[in-house]
Amino acid sequence: MPIISLLQQEDFDPESIRVLTIAFDRAWARFKLSRSALAEEACAPSTRALLAKQIIASAQMGERNIERLINDGVTYLDGVK
Numbered sequence: 001m002p003i004i005s006l007l008q009q010e011d012f013d014p015e016s017i018r019v020l021t022i023a024f025d026r027a028w029a030r031f032k033l034s035r036s037a038l039a040e041e042a043c044a045p046s047t048r049a050l051l052a053k054q055i056i057a058s059a060q061m062g063e064r065n066i067e068r069l070i071n072d073g074v075t076y077l078d079g080v081k
Helices: 003-007 014-034 044-060 066-080
Strands: none
Touching: 003 014, 003 044, 014 044, 014 066, 044 066
């Protein structure tokens, strides 16, 4: 699930959408590198959805720093899996 489909349901400005998309892509890449067994294709869609929702939740609280969004997303997934 690309994050963009969820972002279209929210009220983010274009720059925020750009930042959140970058953060999502980088967080997913980092997660896959560190947890390759958990990021297998079978669980990838649900895991990607969890990541997207966490990044969006952080952004709804005002976070726009890409590195903090990435770290928050990956840390969240580490706690879930």
